[in-house]
Amino acid sequence: HITIPHQIKQETEMDITVKEIERAKMIKKKKIIFKDNRLLISINVVGSTGPIRFIVKADQTVKDVINSTLSRYGQQRRLPMFSSHCTSSFLLYCPYSPAQPLNPCSKIGSTGSRNFVMCKDPQAENLEVSADTTRKISGKWRVWLKNSVGLMLPLLKPTSHVFGIRIKRFCVPV
Known part of the structure; x- marks a missing residue:
């Protein structure tokens, strides 16, 4: 059994408490850092x-x-x-x-x-694709309508121009 003199024993206890206080301060600092992580x-x-x-x-x-x-x-x-x-x-x-x-x-x-x-989001993409499809379908209808009406339009021809402006008067051939 080794006996430690009383004065040395007090110094080691003080060192331990100082180390514990420093460790507690470090933990507090880390908690502050973690709050603004x-x-x-x-x-x-x-x-x-x-x-x-x-x-x-x-x-x-x-x-x-x-x-x-x-x-x-x-x-x-x-x-x-x-x-x-x-x-x-x-x-x-x-x-x-x-x-x-x-x-x-x-x-x-x-x-x-x-x-x-x-x-x-795949669901959002599907909505965009369906909107594009609707636009394409309506565009196809427009093309079909223009083509079908276009077959009848050659019978109607513009007849005059005034000052470079085209006046649309149509005459139907008899």
């Missing part, structure tokens, strides 16, 4: 050349991150160009669970990931 995230946009990287606060929502990504995507003039920049028509996926998109109201820091994949 910022993350460097990397988002791969499907069809684009490379990821978009930027810093976000951990308490930002997924919807805000999608909005920031779209604005940076437009600023960098990346391809493919998107016809709509509405945040509701895009989904953000975590690479660890690619089957489910992230909830737009959830916090980006709660996902536990810093890498994401963003793509257009």
